[in-house]
Amino acid sequence: MFLVGPSATVRLAIAVLLSLTMLGMEYRERHLSGFRSLLATITYPLVYLVELPYRVSEALSHGLASHRALLADNQHLFEENLRLRARLLSFDALEKENMRLRALLDSSFKIGDNVLISELIHVDLDPYRHHIQINKGSQAGVYQGQPALDANAVMGQVVQVNPWDSTVLLITDSEHSLPVQISRTGLRTIAVGTGKIDSLRLPFLPNNSDVREGDRITTSGLAGQFPAGYPVATVNSVQRKPGAPFTEALATPDAQLDRSREILLVWSNRLEDADNGEQAARPEETP
Incomplete structure (x- = not known):
């Protein structure tokens, strides 16, 4: 009833022997590669x-x-x-x-003058006071009344000097006035601030004066603060009133008063030469 066969040990031995035989055949003659x-x-x-x-x-x-x-x-x-x-x-x-x-x-x-580059550090927030503060003071040789310019034209002048900073009054401030001249004709007059950052007023022009829109305005050098020839503004309108004692003109400043961050402080050689000449001509005081 039961199948009788080789034991497990015999079968294992047969399998091992068969495997070794096949390995030997494959190693020597490659018969089993297929x-x-x-x-x-x-x-x-x-x-x-x-x-x-x-x-x-x-x-x-x-x-x-x-x-x-x-x-x-x-x-x-x-x-x-x-x-x-x-x-x-x-x-x-x-x-x-x-x-x-x-x-x-x-x-x-x-x-062509001695200059010092300063930087703007503060702007007066009062809309009626056009003052700015710069980072140079008396320690750098800054003096009261010193001209201040940007890369284009006159900005104003120093009105207060501290050891490490100074205050500059802009030419558009209502309290500022500047002797100027019309470059085309040489006519001398006064430019007055209007309180507006983009406008100057020339209120004292003779009625028969030759002033036109587009005329360039420069410093005349008569007040002793600014040397002559610095650019200031450009005339944009002329108002002639019959019977009025003067003709009035409005001008736009050439300086970027509301944008410039670097300011040139000027020591004019011409002013220094004039001061030296005045001192040389002045007689010595006797004790």
Whole structure:
């Protein structure tokens, strides 16, 4: 009733002997290469199915790692872009400041006088007082009444001097007046501040004076504060009233009074020479 066969030990010995025989044949003469290829082809689907979970898990893990790396790279690039844009803004500001300083240097060469570049540090917020504060004072040799210019034209004059800073009264302040002349005709007059940052008034022009829109106004040098020839403003309108004692003109300042950040303080060689000549002509006092 029961099948009787070799024991497990005998079967194991036969299998081992058969395996060794096949290995020897394959090692020496390669008789089983075709059979091995056939077995590999038959068992490939089974091997693929066994390895499939590992391959899927590896692909998912690699995909997640790549996604995290992409997110990290994206965040890094975003932060780097912000830093570069901030640096670009600072470079743009430096470039504009460099252009302003170059313009100031060009103006100082055109002026031909001793100049000192100062920086605006405060603006008076009172709309009726056109005062600015600069970062140079008596320690730098600044004196009261000293002319102040920007790269284009006259801005005003120093009215208060402290050791480390000074206050400049702009030419548009209602309390400021400046002796000027019309460049085209040489006509001398007074430019008075209007209290508006973009306007000057010439109220004392004779009725028969030759003044036109577009005439350039420069300092006349008669008051002793400003040397002659500094640009001041450009006439934009002339109001002639029959029977009035004077003709009045309005002018636009050439200086960028509401935008300039660097200010030229001028020591005029011509004024110094005049002062030296006056002192030399003055007789010595006897004790």
